[in-house]
Amino acid sequence: MGFSKAIITSGPTREWIDPVRYISNASSGKMGFHIAEEIGRWIPEVIYIHGQVLEDYRCPSGSKRISVETTSEMKDAVLSEMMGDTILIMAAAPADFRPAESKESKIKKEDGSEILLLELVKNPDILKAVSSEISEREISGCCLVGFAAETDFLEEHALGKLKSKNLDYIVGNYVGKNEKGFGEVETSIVIYSSRGKVAEIGPLSKEAISKKIVEFLKTDTSNAFVRS
Numbered sequence: 001m002g003f004s005k006a007i008i009t010s011g012p013t014r015e016w017i018d019p020v021r022y023i024s025n026a027s028s029g030k031m032g033f034h035i036a037e038e039i040g041r042w043i044p045e046v047i048y049i050h051g052q053v054l055e056d057y058r059c060p061s062g063s064k065r066i067s068v069e070t071t072s073e074m075k076d077a078v079l080s081e082m083m084g085d086t087i088l089i090m091a092a093a094p095a096d097f098r099p100a101e102s103k104e105s106k107i108k109k110e111d112g113s114e115i116l117l118l119e120l121v122k123n124p125d126i127l128k129a130v131s132s133e134i135s136e137r138e139i140s141g142c143c144l145v146g147f148a149a150e151t152d153f154l155e156e157h158a159l160g161k162l163k164s165k166n167l168d169y170i171v172g173n174y175v176g177k178n179e180k181g182f183g184e185v186e187t188s189i190v191i192y193s194s195r196g197k198v199a200e201i202g203p204l205s206k207e208a209i210s211k212k213i214v215e216f217l218k219t220d221t222s223n224a225f226v227r228s
């Protein structure tokens with residue numbers, strides 16, 4: 001299978017509560033950045049769609065860069081870049097929820113109340129939206145790769161996401177506990193394919209892991225890969 005385009009998403013998204021506060025997470029953009037750098041050796045056109053990543057992870061060499069802020073913006077950017085023969089790798093950590101209302105003025109804390117209730121609404125799921133779009137529009141030759149960031153039960157949750165998001169591959173990794181997952185850490189991952197293949201990689205630096213993820217995808221998709 002030959003892909004003509006790769007889309008890599010990276011980093012966290014931000015959902016504003018008021019002009020000075022937002023909901024986000026600790027993703028640095030490191031994993032997505034190294035995947036984008038590595039995949040450029042295999043696929044000619046690389047699109048790097050990123051949220052608020054650290055400065056070092058903003059500009060992978062050889063990629064076209066699109067900066068977004070919210071999960072909805074990331075979804076729109078990904079959908080507008082999807083075409084036939086594209087591999088999408090979602091290493092980003094998009095915020096799953098956003099405030100039902102983003103206040104125009106800073107929320108004041110001087111009203112004597114000890115509690116602030118925040119109503120959140122669910123954000124769109126980018127991978128599910130892409131998966132529906134490619135089947136509705138009959139876009140062929142695409143491959144969807146998700147990441148599953150888990151604090152527990154990696155295999156169970158990763159396989160659940162592989163199925164519910166209708167993906168070809170999911171890369172499971174532990175986050176949150178014992179400084180795992182986010183930022184400048186060595187990490188271990190497990191890649192699960194929709195055809196039942198499993199590959200365990202690490203612990204290694206994210207740079208080394210990214211190389212191995214790209215090598216795995218290159219080899220595994222070269223054998224008459226067709227999206228199931």
Ligand code: PMT
Nearest residue numbers: 027028029030031090091093125126127146147149182183
């Ligand atoms: O950036 P680093 O500091 O290097 O950290 C890397 C990482 C831990 C962020 C990365 O390895 C990782 O696991 N990224 C996925 C984080 C995540 O959001 O996982 P999730 O299990 O909530 O989501 C599953 C998949 O759905 C992911 O591919 C995610 O990008 C995607 N998603 C999530 C929410 C959403 N609204 N739409 C999505 O498509």
